[in-house]
Amino acid sequence: MVSLTPVAHGRILIVDDDRSQLMVLEAHLRNLGYATTALHSVHEASAWLKSSSTLEYVCVVTDYWMPGGTGLDLLRILRAEDPTLAVIILTMCGDKDLIAGALRDGVHGFMEKPIVPRVLADHVTRAVASTRQQRELREATQIAQEVGRNQLKLLRHQIAKLGRRLQAHYQPFGAVSGDFLSIFPMDEQNFVMIASDTSGHDMKSAYQSSYFHGLARGMLQCGGTIEEVFRHTNRMLLESVNADEIDISLAAIAFQANLETMSIRCLNTGFPQPYLIDGEGMASPLSEEPSNPLGWFPDLPHASQQTQPVGHIAFWSDGLDDLADRLQLDPLSLVFRLCQPGEDKSKLTMHAADDIVVVRASFGIEQSVADQPFAILAQTYRGDQLPEINEHQTFIENSVLTALPGVPEDKLSEILVCLRESLINALKHGCKGAPDEWARVQASYHPSTGCLRLRVSDSGPGHDFDHKRHEEAAADELLTEHRGLVMINNLPAQTYFSGNGSIVTMDFFI
Numbered sequence: 103m104v105s106l107t108p109v110a111h112g113r114i115l116i117v118d119d120d121r122s123q124l125m126v127l128e129a130h131l132r133n134l135g136y137a138t139t140a141l142h143s144v145h146e147a148s149a150w151l152k153s154s155s156t157l158e159y160v161c162v163v164t165d166y167w168m169p170g171g172t173g174l175d176l177l178r179i180l181r182a183e184d185p186t187l188a189v190i191i192l193t194m195c196g197d198k199d200l201i202a203g204a205l206r207d208g209v210h211g212f213m214e215k216p217i218v219p220r221v222l223a224d225h226v227t228r229a230v231a232s233t234r235q236q237r238e239l240r241e242a243t244q245i246a247q248e249v250g251r252n253q254l255k256l257l258r259h260q261i262a263k264l265g266r267r268l269q270a271h272y273q274p275f276g277a278v279s280g281d282f283l284s285i286f287p288m289d290e291q292n293f294v295m296i297a298s299d300t301s302g303h304d305m306k307s308a309y310q311s312s313y314f315h316g317l318a319r320g321m322l323q324c325g326g327t328i329e330e331v332f333r334h335t336n337r338m339l340l341e342s343v344n345a346d347e348i349d350i351s352l353a354a355i356a357f358q359a360n361l362e363t364m365s366i367r368c369l370n371t372g373f374p375q376p377y378l379i380d381g382e383g384m385a386s387p388l389s390e391e392p393s394n395p396l397g398w399f400p401d402l403p404h405a406s407q408q409t410q411p412v413g414h415i416a417f418w419s420d421g422l423d424d425l426a427d428r429l430q431l432d433p434l435s436l437v438f439r440l441c442q443p444g445e446d447k448s449k450l451t452m453h454a455a456d457d458i459v460v461v462r463a464s465f466g467i468e469q470s471v472a473d474q475p476f477a478i479l480a481q482t483y484r485g486d487q488l489p490e491i492n493e494h495q496t497f498i499e500n501s502v503l504t505a506l507p508g509v510p511e512d513k514l515s516e517i518l519v520c521l522r523e524s525l526i527n528a529l530k531h532g533c534k535g536a537p538d539e540w541a542r543v544q545a546s547y548h549p550s551t552g553c554l555r556l557r558v559s560d561s562g563p564g565h566d567f568d569h570k571r572h573e574e575a576a577a578d579e580l581l582t583e584h585r586g587l588v589m590i591n592n593l594p595a596q597t598y599f600s601g602n603g604s605i606v607t608m609d610f611f612i
Contacts, residue, residue: 112160112230113137117147117176118192119168123215127163130219134226136160144171148179156184157237161229163213165192181208186236188229192217266470269441271460273421273451281419281457282311286322291362294322296331297373297459298354299419301395310350318356328356328369332402336371339397351397355417358405359465366415366465369405371396376417377434379462382555383475383546385434388415414464414471421456428453430497435478435505437462438547443472450504472549478505479545485533485561487541488526495522498543506547506554509612516593517554517610523586524558524606532560532604554610556594564602 114136118124121142128138139159141147147164162180166173173191180187188210210229213221272283286294296318300307318331332354339352353372359365368376368388372395377385393403416437426433440447440460451458464471479501483494499518502509509517525543533539541560547553591597594608 111135113139113158114226114230115147115159115162115164116140117142117144117162117164117168117173119143119165123165123217126217127222130217130222131163131226133219134223136226143168144173144176144179147176151179151183156180156187159187160233161226162187162189163192163226164189167194177209186233186240188232188236190225190229266472267464269443269462269471271440271447271458273447273454273458281421281459282315283459283461284315284318286319288322292358292360294318294328294356294358295461295463296328296354296356297417297419297461298352299373299421299457299459300353301351306350310352314352314354328358328367329402329405332356332369332371332396336396336400336402340400351395353395353420356405357415357463357465359463361465364465367405368415369403371402372398374418374420374423374433376415377477377480378413378415379474379477379546380413381475383477383548384544384555384557385416385477385480385546414462414474416460416462416477418461419457419459421454421458422460424456425451425454425458428455429500429504431500431504432479432481432497434476434480435501436460438476438478438505441472475546475548475553475555477544477546478502479543481544482540482542483525483529484537485529485539485541486535486537488529488535491522491526491529494525494543498545502545502554506612509554513610513612517556520590520593520608521556521558523590524556524608527586527590527606528558528560528562528604532562532564534562552611553595554612556608556610557605559601559605562604564604 111134114131116124116127116131116138118127118140119142124140124142128140131138139150141150162176164173164176173189177189177191180189185208189208190211190213191209192213192215194215210232211225213225268285270283272281274281281297281299283297284295286296288294296315298311298314300311300314314335317335318328321331321334322328335352335354339350342350351372355368355370355373355376358367370376370389370393372393375392376388378388379385389406391403396402416434418433418437422433422436422440426436429436436450437460439445439450440458441462462471462476464474479498481494481497487494495518498521499514502514502517521543525541528541529535533541539561541558544557544559546555548555590606590608595611596609598607599605600607
């Protein structure tokens with residue numbers, strides 16, 4: 103039976119095989135301002151729903167014991183059709199097994215018979231509020247997902263405009279993402295690239311990032327600068343936080359590139375440190391100073407400027423740093439691997455706990471960024487970290503194998519032996535175990551030549567090696583340090599010493 107009462111507060115579906123009980127429920131619910139649809143069995147309700155929509159209803163009130171099916175059966179049917187629709191089950195007594203099963207299946211609440219009007223009103227009010235809240239949440243999620251899909255479409259279009267100068271990997275953690283990447287061509291020679299990472303993984307985060315990128319696009323098109331975009335956003339977030347309207351911070355990084363002068367300006371607020379990759383593929387931080395996200399403090403850092411005739415930049419959101427920490431490897435190795443085309447990245451990122459944005463971009467000579475040597479390792483160790491040499495070696499091995507999973511086992515052994523011996527020499531003799539000295543390990547890979555270049559350097563004064571004497575000593579005295587230097591000099595395809603011996607560079611072809 104369908105009531106013709108105007109739908110002031112919405113329509114409620116009632117299912118009960120007891121006709122007198124059904125009439126009582128209808129009367130109470132109409133007095134509360136609800137329209138009703140009254141049915142007598144699970145079968146009848148299931149058939150009815152096939153010809154109508156669950157969206158017509160704001161709540162379901164159903165008896166538990168009915169011929170041909172229970173209220174729990176109806177609950178399962180409804181949850182499969184519309185998980186936002188709140189269901190209240192009527193029982194004669196508190197059956198623990200019934201309650202446990204219904205809770206597992208997503209029931210909103212229970213009511214014991216006989217019906218008390220005040221209790222019914224309270225249960226229904228809360229159930230209707232839950233239904234509406236869940237539907238609003240679902241609608242917002244769908245909108246945010248559409249925003250994310252549009253972001254991906256726009257990003258692909260923007261990347262295509264830069265052609266071979268850029269590689270990127272974008273992976274939302276969930277259905278919605280707070281990480282966004284946008285590229286704004288200003289003219290034939292100038293463009294701006296902005297990435298952002300909003301705190302959280304909900305619709306609020308996605309909307310905030312989307313708003314920020316839309317604001318940036320509008321301000322830049324009207325002649326604004328990246329500093330003005332960041333200042334405006336920072337001021338807006340600070341005012342909103344101080345007014346207790348939102349609790350969001352926004353990490354963002356912007357690059358303004360001029361292809362004619364081969365120069366870049368970088369403004370970083372809270373993003374992980376971007377890296378400059380030189381012509382050899384070796385990585386160095388673009389700026390050593392850490393920065394805070396927008397929405398934390400009134401002051402912003404100054405943009406740094408650098409000419410980049412060769413090489414390229416690499417940057418990523420903190421989701422990649424988190425994943426690298428989980429996998430115990432250098433994030434640069436993940437950057438290289440994730441930017442490789444035509445490969446399923448799902449296994450590599452299955453342990454990710456945050457959104458990930460990764461970018462490699464070349465603003466210098468017009469050469470495909472995919473063909474340029476790229477850093478897969480850049481680690482600095484204190485001079486007193488020799489006792490942790492085994493941990494360092496494992497970390498380096500994980501990084502190399504992640505970036506280059508096809509390295510032959512015998513070649514990997516040679517690489518690790520030479521790296522270990524070089525690092526031991528740097529920590530022991532270059533740094534002399536002093537905590538205020540440092541040793542650095544860098545590695546790069548050149549895709550077109552298959553060359554893996556390793557470099558170990560230290561802050562010590564160096565030492566001019568007599569390799570012939572060391573080879574003779576290794577044969578005569580069998581000293582470990584002599585044998586290590588001999589391996590460093592002979593296992594790689596080429597070995598170079600510079601900085602009076604404080605820098606050793608080794609090439610392996612794999």
